[in-house]
Structure formats: C-alpha cells, structure tokens
Amino acid sequence: MHLIVAEKNISARRIAEILGEGKKITEHRDAGVSTYSFGDVVTVGLRGHVVEIDFEPGYQNWRSEEYTPRSLIDAKTIKVPTEKKIVSLLQKLARKADRVTIATDFDTEGELIGKEAFELVRDVNKKVPVDRARFSAITKGELVHAFANTTELDFALAAAGEARQSIDLMWGASLTRFISLAARRGGQNILSVGRVQSPTLCMIVDREKEIEAFVPEKYWQLALETEKAGERIEARHTHGRFHDKAEAEGARDRTREPLVVTDVKEGTKQDRAPSPFDTTTFIVAAARLGLSAANAMRIAEDLYMNGFISYPRTDNTVYPASLDIAGILKTLRNSPFKKDVEWTLANRRPVPTRGKKLTTDHPPIHPTGAATREQLGDDAFRVYELVLRRFLATLAPDAMWNTLKILFVAGGEEYTTTGGQLLEPGWHAVYPFSEAKEVLLPVFSAGEKLPVKMVSLDEKETQPPARYTQSKLIQRMEELGLGTKSTRHEVIAKLVSRKYIEGNPLRPTLVGRVVTESLEQHADTVTRPDMTQKIEAHMQQIKESRRTREDVIRESREMLHAAFDQLEKNEQVIGDDIRNRTAEEMNLGKCPVCGGMLAIKHLRGNTQFIGCSHYPDCSFNIGLPMAQWGFAVRTDDICDKHHLNFVRLVRKGARPWDIGCPLCHHIDSNRESLSEIPSMTPALAGNILAHHIYTVAELARSMPEDLVKRLMIPQADAVRLVTDAGSVLEKLRRRSECRKFLRERLIPRKGRSYAKIMDCLKAQGITELAGLARAEPAALKSAGIGDAEADQVLAEAKTVYYGQVLRGMGIPAVSLKKYLSAGFTTPDAFCELAPETLSERTGMSLGTVQKHVAMVCKALDKPAPKKVSKLQTEKGRKELLTIKGLGEQAAGKLILAGVTDGKSLMAADPEIVAGNTGIPEQKIRDYQAIFKKKKDIIQL
Numbered sequence: 001m002h003l004i005v006a007e008k009n010i011s012a013r014r015i016a017e018i019l020g021e022g023k024k025i026t027e028h029r030d031a032g033v034s035t036y037s038f039g040d041v042v043t044v045g046l047r048g049h050v051v052e053i054d055f056e057p058g059y060q061n062w063r064s065e066e067y068t069p070r071s072l073i074d075a076k077t078i079k080v081p082t083e084k085k086i087v088s089l090l091q092k093l094a095r096k097a098d099r100v101t102i103a104t105d106f107d108t109e110g111e112l113i114g115k116e117a118f119e120l121v122r123d124v125n126k127k128v129p130v131d132r133a134r135f136s137a138i139t140k141g142e143l144v145h146a147f148a149n150t151t152e153l154d155f156a157l158a159a160a161g162e163a164r165q166s167i168d169l170m171w172g173a174s175l176t177r178f179i180s181l182a183a184r185r186g187g188q189n190i191l192s193v194g195r196v197q198s199p200t201l202c203m204i205v206d207r208e209k210e211i212e213a214f215v216p217e218k219y220w221q222l223a224l225e226t227e228k229a230g231e232r233i234e235a236r237h238t239h240g241r242f243h244d245k246a247e248a249e250g251a252r253d254r255t256r257e258p259l260v261v262t263d264v265k266e267g268t269k270q271d272r273a274p275s276p277f278d279t280t281t282f283i284v285a286a287a288r289l290g291l292s293a294a295n296a297m298r299i300a301e302d303l304y305m306n307g308f309i310s311y312p313r314t315d316n317t318v319y320p321a322s323l324d325i326a327g328i329l330k331t332l333r334n335s336p337f338k339k340d341v342e343w344t345l346a347n348r349r350p351v352p353t354r355g356k357k358l359t360t361d362h363p364p365i366h367p368t369g370a371a372t373r374e375q376l377g378d379d380a381f382r383v384y385e386l387v388l389r390r391f392l393a394t395l396a397p398d399a400m401w402n403t404l405k406i407l408f409v410a411g412g413e414e415y416t417t418t419g420g421q422l423l424e425p426g427w428h429a430v431y432p433f434s435e436a437k438e439v440l441l442p443v444f445s446a447g448e449k450l451p452v453k454m455v456s457l458d459e460k461e462t463q464p465p466a467r468y469t470q471s472k473l474i475q476r477m478e479e480l481g482l483g484t485k486s487t488r489h490e491v492i493a494k495l496v497s498r499k500y501i502e503g504n505p506l507r508p509t510l511v512g513r514v515v516t517e518s519l520e521q522h523a524d525t526v527t528r529p530d531m532t533q534k535i536e537a538h539m540q541q542i543k544e545s546r547r548t549r550e551d552v553i554r555e556s557r558e559m560l561h562a563a564f565d566q567l568e569k570n571e572q573v574i575g576d577d578i579r580n581r582t583a584e585e586m587n588l589g590k591c592p593v594c595g596g597m598l599a600i601k602h603l604r605g606n607t608q609f610i611g612c613s614h615y616p617d618c619s620f621n622i623g624l625p626m627a628q629w630g631f632a633v634r635t636d637d638i639c640d641k642h643h644l645n646f647v648r649l650v651r652k653g654a655r656p657w658d659i660g661c662p663l664c665h666h667i668d669s670n671r672e673s674l675s676e677i678p679s680m681t682p683a684l685a686g687n688i689l690a691h692h693i694y695t696v697a698e699l700a701r702s703m704p705e706d707l708v709k710r711l712m713i714p715q716a717d718a719v720r721l722v723t724d725a726g727s728v729l730e731k732l733r734r735r736s737e738c739r740k741f742l743r744e745r746l747i748p749r750k751g752r753s754y755a756k757i758m759d760c761l762k763a764q765g766i767t768e769l770a771g772l773a774r775a776e777p778a779a780l781k782s783a784g785i786g787d788a789e790a791d792q793v794l795a796e797a798k799t800v801y802y803g804q805v806l807r808g809m810g811i812p813a814v815s816l817k818k819y820l821s822a823g824f825t826t827p828d829a830f831c832e833l834a835p836e837t838l839s840e841r842t843g844m845s846l847g848t849v850q851k852h853v854a855m856v857c858k859a860l861d862k863p864a865p866k867k868v869s870k871l872q873t874e875k876g877r878k879e880l881l882t883i884k885g886l887g888e889q890a891a892g893k894l895i896l897a898g899v900t901d902g903k904s905l906m907a908a909d910p911e912i913v914a915g916n917t918g919i920p921e922q923k924i925r926d927y928q929a930i931f932k933k934k935k936d937i938i939q940l
C-alpha cells in the first residue's frame with residue numbers, strides 16, 4: 001500500500017481526488033480521522049504539527065526553587081503528541097505501507113511537519129521507503145509532476161525549523177516566567193515575552209513615544225486660483241512650505257495680476273505594471289480591501305487548499321520559467337473574469353513583470369483554478385479576484401501617462417501646476433485596485449496672461465508619524481527580518497490577544513508599554529531586532545547545511561544567559577517598576593463613599609472585585625464574576641453620573657462582556673434584592689442609595705442607631721429594616737447556594753443555560769435546596785434535564801440538604817457521613833426506622849445511634865421509636881412468622897425496618913416499609929390483610 005501524508009485533511013482529500021481521478025475514492029473514518037483510498041493508495045491528513053516540544057517533566061511548576069526561569073534555558077525538551085488519534089492512525093497505516101510519501105506544505109514549517117511524520121512512521125516501520133513530494137499548488141499539473149518526481153526529505157530544512165521551535169520555546173518560556181514572577185503575576189495575568197513578539201511590540205511602543213514627543217511646527221502654504229476657458233485651476237507657490245509667516249505673507253502680498261505663463265513642459269511617464277505578489281505585498285493589497293492580515297492569510301490558505309490559488313506563503317516575486325502561464329490563462333477563461341483574461345491575452349507584454357526577490361521554493365502567489373462567487377462566498381471571492389487580477393496585471397503592458405507642468409509668474413512670485421492624462425491604460429485596465437487619477441489641464445502657451453482669482457495662504461501644522469497599520473507593520477517586520485512570512489501576522493494577533501496592543505492603527509496598551517520599557521532598560525537584547533535577525537541568519541545557515549542545529553541552539557543559549565545575567569541582577573527593580581506602573585490601568589475613579597480610589601483587584605484563584613484604596617477604613621466594594629467568565633479590565637468610557645471608568649470582562653475566544661459603569665451595574669443588580677425587603681418603599685430606597693448603602697448585606701450589618709442618624713428615620717423603622725434585611729439576606733444566601741449547587745452539577749449545553757433552568761424551577765416555586773430536595777423528577781425534566789441526570793441531581797440535593805439539616809440537629813459530621821453513605825438521607829428515616837437497622841447498616845454502636853435518633857426526633861417534635869427488649873423482639877418475631885407466606889428472611893428485614901410485631905405491622909405505612917425493606921408494597925399489604933383476618937378470627 002502507498003501511504004500519502006498531507007498537511008491537513010482537506011489537502012489529503014484534494015490529493016486523492018486529483019490523483020485518483022477516474023477511480024473510485026472511498027472515505028474511511030477511524031476515530032474521527034478520515035482517510036481516502038483509491039486502488040492501492042491511501043491519503044491521510046495531519047493537523048499541521050501533531051507533536052509539540054515541551055520541557056521534560058518537573059519544569060511545569062512556576063514557583064519551583066530548583067527549576068528557576070533561568071534553568072529553562074538549558075532544560076531538555078521532549079516531543080509530546082498533541083493529536084493522539086491522528087498519530088495512532090498514521091502509525092497503524094504505516095505498519096502496512098510499502099511506500100510512504102510525505103506531501104506536506106512546501107516550506108520550512110511543512111518540512112518540519114513532514115519530518116515529524118517521518119519519525120512517527122520510522123517508529124513502527126524501520127524499512128518502508130519514505131519520499132517527499134513538493135508542490136506549490138494543489139492542481140493536477142503540479143501534483144502529477146510532484147508525485148512522479150519525488151525526492152528525499154530535506155533534513156537540513158527541517159532542522160532549521162526545529163532549531164527555531166527550540167529557541168522560541170526557550171526564549172519565550174524563560175523570559176515570560178521571569179518577568180511574570182518578578183511582577184508577581186500569574187494565571188491569566190501573566191506577562192508574555194517572546195523572541196519575535198517583543199521586538200515587534202517595541203517598534204509599536206517606539207512609534208507611540210515618537211508621536212508623544214512630537215512637537216508640531218506651524219508652516220504656511222501659498223496657492224492661487226486662476227481661470228482658463230471657464231475652468232478654475234489651482235497653482236501652488238514653488239517655494240513649497242514657508243516656515244516663516246512673514247516671508248509667506250510677503251510672497252502673498254507681492255502676488256499681483258497678471259499671471260504670466262513662463263513655461264509649459266510636456267512629457268510622458270511610464271507607469272510600470274506591478275510585480276507579482278509575495279506574502280507581504282499580498283497582505284498590503286488585501287488591507288486596502290479592508291481585510292486584516294490574519295484574515296487575509298486564513299482566506300488565502302483556504303483558497304490554496306481548494307486549488308484556486310498557489311501556496312500563499314512565499315517570499316518570491318519572480319515567476320519561475322517552469323510556470324505554465326499560458327495554461328493558467330486558459331484555465332481562467334472559465335472564470336467570471338473571462339473578458340479581462342481575453343484582454344490580457346490580446347495585449348500581453350513580452351515578459352511578465354518581476355520583483356526584487358527571487359527565491360526558489362515557491363512561485364509568487366497566483367491563481368491556479370477558476371472559481372465563482374457562489375462557490376467561494378463574498379470575502380473569499382474578493383481575495384480570489386485580487387490574486388487573479390494581480391496575476392493579469394503582471395502580464396499586462398505598462399501604462400503610459402502624458403504629463404504637463406506649467407510654470408507661472410505673478411508679481412515676481414513663481415507658481416506651478418501639474419496635470420496628467422492616461423494615454424495608455426495598460427495594466428490599469430485589469431487591475432482597478434490601484435488608483436489612476438487623471439488631472440486634465442487646458443492648453444497653455446508661454447507668454448499667455450491670466451487673471452488671479454484668489455490668493456490663499458493656509459496655516460498648517462506638521463503631523464507626527466502615523467501609527468502602524470497591521471500591513472505597514474508586517475512590511476516593517478519584513479524589512480527588519482523579524483519573523484517569517486508564515487508567522488508575522490500570527491505574532492501581531494498574539495500581541496493583540498495578550499492585551500499588549502489594541503486598535504487599528506495599532507497602539508500599545510499601558511502594560512505593553514511598561515513591559516517593553518522595563519526590558520529595554522534591563523535586557524535590551526530581548527527587545528532589539530538584532531538578536532532576532534541574527535537567529536534568522538543562523539536558520540539560513542542550517543538550511544544550507546553550513547551550521548548544525550545544536551551549534552545554533554548553543555549560541556542562542558549563550559545570548560539568553562547573558563540577558564539573564566542582567567535581568568536577575570535587577571529582578572526587584574523590574575518587578576516593582578512593572579507593578580507600580582501597571583497598577584494605574586486598574587484604577588476606575590473616586591470611591592462614592594470616601595473619595596478614595598476605586599480599582600479592579602485580581603486575587604489568586606480567579607477572584608476579582610472592585611475595592612477602595614482606603615480599605616480597611618472604607619470597606620466599599622463591588623463584586624465581579626469570577627475571572628473564568630472574563631478577566632476584568634478598564635475601558636476608556638466613563639459614566640456621566642458616577643465619573644467612573646467602565647469595566648469589561650475579556651475572555652480568549654469569546655465576545656467581551658461589558659459590565660459598563662461598575663456602580664450603575666452594582667445598583668442595578670441589587671435593586672431586585674433590596675425590593676424584597678418588606679419594609680422597603682421607593683422613598684426609602686432612594687434614601688439609602690443617597691447615603692451610599694447599595695446592598696441588603698450592608699443593611700443587615702448596620703446598627704439600627706447608625707441608620708437612625710444617617711437616614712433620619714425613626715428607631716422602630718430602623719430596627720425593622722435591619723431585621724428584614726437579615727432575613728432577606730439569609731434567603732438570598734440559600735438561593736445562591738441552590739444556584740451554585742446546580743451549576744456545579746449541570747453542564748451547559750446548547751439551548752440549556754443556567755438562567756433558563758433557574759427560571760423554570762423558580763416558576764415551580766423551587767429556589768432553594770430545600771425545595772430541590774423535595775422536588776419530583778418531573779420538575780427538573782420540565783427544565784430540560786434528562787431522566788438519569790434529574791434522578792442523580794435530586795438524590796444529591798437530598799444528601800446535601802438533609803445533610804445540612806441533620807448537622808443542624810446535632811449529628812456530628814463523622815457520623816453523618818456514615819448515615820449518608822448507608823443511604824439514610826432524610827431526618828424522617830431516623831424516626832421511622834428501628835435504631836437497630838441504622839446501627840446494623842452504618843456499623844455504629846446501637847447506643848450512639850439511639851442517642852442520634854433521640855436528637856433528631858426531638859428536633860422534629862416526633863416520638864422516638866420505643867426501645868424494645870430482646871425478649872419482646874423474639875416474641876414479636878414469632879408473631880410475624882405466624883403470617884402465611886412471611887418467612888425468616890422477610891421477618892428479619894421487617895424487624896430491622898422497625899416493624900417488630902403484628903401491632904407495628906398493622907400501624908405501618910406499606911409504602912414506607914416497602915422503601916425501607918425492599919419487600920414489594922403489595923406483599924406488605926397482603927401480610928397486613930392476612931394478619932388482620934387472623935386477629936379477627938381470634939377475637940371472634
């Protein structure tokens with residue numbers, strides 16, 4: 001069997017469809033992973049990397065004394081499978097294969113993924129020949145050629161990829177840990193540092209500093225308006241910007257009619273057709289369509305997988321000689337751009353344009369198949385059209401412009417105006433994404449005199465440099481050698497998700513800035529692009545087999561150790577600096593109670609809340625949902641009423657949850673519970689808010705005397721308010737306990753939220769555990785909970801609730817545990833069952849059990865079961881055995897359940913006894929009937 005390993009499932013399927021054309025292709029699914037087979041060939045797709053490198057066990061504990069952040073630099077790494085199902089399927093297939101072809105993407109990353117697959121294959125099959133197919137587009141021509149001309153895996157290229165992985169892990173993990181620990185940050189709050197990420201962030205921070213430091217300068221621009229053939233024409237003063245106002249005003253005042261044409265310069269300008277797309281120029285062009293870099297790449301990869309465009313990760317801007325341009329044009333005639341293709345064919349330039357970068361791995365991005373809007377959807381079609389039109393433009397002739405420059409003089413002051421006319425549209429005919437604006441001028445001749453309609457002097461200011469847009473940043477990263485064509489857009493997305501940068505154009509957040517400045521000050525190798533450039537150069541040397549992976553990693557280790565020498569020396573300073581400077585980003589504004597500073601506080605264990613800087617003198621605080629629902633951050637909005645910054649909960653991969661003004665939110669979310677206080681009136685509610693009492697708990701904690709003074713209400717009202725608040729608080733506590741109970745047990749599913757379940761239960765009067773413990777399964781079912789789950793939840797509710805009740809009645813926790821695990825959940829069981837039963841099933845002594853039974857029965861105000869002597873028991877037992885059909889075994893069960901003789905049998909509730917003994921209810925009714933008959937006879 002010939003096994004073909006592709007980078008992704010979709011490419012495995014496309015390869016099977018193309019190579020197996022005309023044959024029957026069968027899809028098999030094995031543990032959720034698909035394979036496609038035709039004839040003797042099986043294709044399988046990976047999910048990119050199916051293994052990852054990680055440190056050896058022991059390094060996971062951040063606070064370990066032994067494994068310090070620095071120790072990560074020299075830590076040994078291991079490969080761990082991340083996609084276990086794919087790994088095991090791949091190995092299963094490899095055992096049976098007699099040829100394996102690696103057909104992953106054709107670049108460093110793809111070669112490394114291929115090498116990982118190779119190693120997994122070798123683990124289970126030492127002998128099978130493994131070869132490599134390389135192609136830049138998933139099209140028939142490319143695939144057939146690639147599979148007919150397979151080569152060896154390029155281990156040097158893969159080693160470069162591996163070195164990058166190791167170095168990235170080493171830098172990222174050790175520095176992230178060091179900085180986070182120094183700043184005492186953990187959990188979702190860690191400060192990440194990375195080899196490419198940090199210098200990139202530094203560029204954004206530097207730009208922001210330039211903008212802040214920028215002092216605008218005033219300048220003046222002088223222009224005039226004249227008229228020819230009824231058309232208004234503007235001419236600018238040839239001096240350009242005037243930096244001296246008096247000078248500009250002088251020039252303005254000297255400008256007099258007539259305006260004389262002194263020279264007319266006519267010329268032509270060639271407007272070169274654009275060069276082919278590499279990744280960066282593609283991302284820049286896609287940004288003009290409104291697509292972010294990450295989005296543009298995602299769509300392009302999709303188009304590649306489906307055979308519509310070539311591999312989108314490329315640095316090449318020169319079409320290779322082998323590229324079948326005529327063939328591609330022929331294919332594209334079947335696309336909706338037939339007309340443009342035919343125009344290009346008719347007007348084709350002799351040689352396609354070429355850019356500055358020539359590499360041999362992939363051709364520039366170009367279309368490979370015909371697609372329609374219906375097939376692709378709007379966004380993907382826009383990207384496809386862009387790639388297709390760019391391809392046509394590179395084959396189209398240059399455009400030709402007629403240019404015109406007119407020079408004037410008026411009162412000795414020189415002015416000029418320029419015009420341009422598109423003589424030959426050339427490539428603009430097929431590529432509308434680049435503007436070609438014509439400025440048409442009337443005909444002028446030297447010596448001609450014209451009127452001056454208006455002279456205008458504009459005062460302007462110099463502008464600071466612009467912030468980076470995503471595409472500008474990617475261009476700049478490329479110039480500096482930061483990252484690769486495959487990773488640049490991912491690095492930017494990471495900086496955004498780590499809350500280091502925001503907005504478009506991009507600007508740093510306070511944390512982003514503080515971390516960068518701290519690193520710059522104490523270990524600038526981490527933030528300067530030089531280090532990363534050096535490593536990129538080393539990668540290149542590995543690819544060319546001029547250096548070994550180990551050698552490069554060793555050098556990187558040395559660089560990192562040197563950085564740590566500086567960092568460790570300054571740990572305290574760095575930590576304090578980051579902590580002090582970032583504290584500000586959590587400040588929200590003035591505390592309504594005392595005027596202190598309210599700030600978001602994050603504690604360990606996901607707790608977060610808003611507290612006052614004057615704590616403990618001021619205990620004002622506002623609770624927030626746990627951090628797993630979103631990490632609380634401040635936003636720039638400010639509440640008109642309370643002058644506090646808004647709060648937002650952000651969670652990776654979820655839409656942010658806007659809390660808004662925390663005080664408005666606090667008041668709103670307490671309104672309902674306050675209104676549950678029976679003595680609460682609207683006037684009183686307004687009164688307490690005005691005096692900064694927001695919650696039931698605050699009222700319940702208050703001293704009535706204080707309320708009398710603060711709220712100016714009578715003593716009796718204050719006492720009542722505090723007592724009422726106390727009982728409402730208790731009720732709220734029980735409700736929240738019930739909610740928590742359900743939340744811990746029910747997993748949210750589609751169409752079933754906690755809120756929905758709570759509402760449904762509330763409608764049935766169930767808001768507390770007590771209600772839940774007594775509820776019927778039907779009540780839960782109507783809330784959308786399945787049979788088995790409902791039964792289990794109810795059983796647990798009984799255990800928890802009655803457990804609390806029994807504890808309250810004085811049963812010690814240790815004994816309680818024994819009762820509950822023996823199945824005695826309700827207090828009633830204590831009064832209904834014989835203590836002997838409880839004793840036998842729990843293994844506790846009879847004396848102890850009797851003591852407990854007495855406590856429970858007293859609390860329930862029920863009579864305790866009578867103590868029965870051994871002799872009496874024996875007598876009762878004999879009496880029971882006289883009943884026909886009632887044997888030794890049943891008698892034993894009945895006695896343990898408190899039915900000790902004929903009399904107690906007659907008094908018992910058959911349903912309860914059945915439940916306690918396991919004897920069917922009907923049988924017990926039968927025993928009762930037989931015994932009654934017998935007694936009647938005797939009495940007769």
Ligand SMILES: [Zn+2]
Binds near residue numbers: 613619
């Ligand atoms: Zn306060």
Ligand SMILES: [Zn+2]
Binds near residue numbers: 639662664
């Ligand atoms: Zn507010």
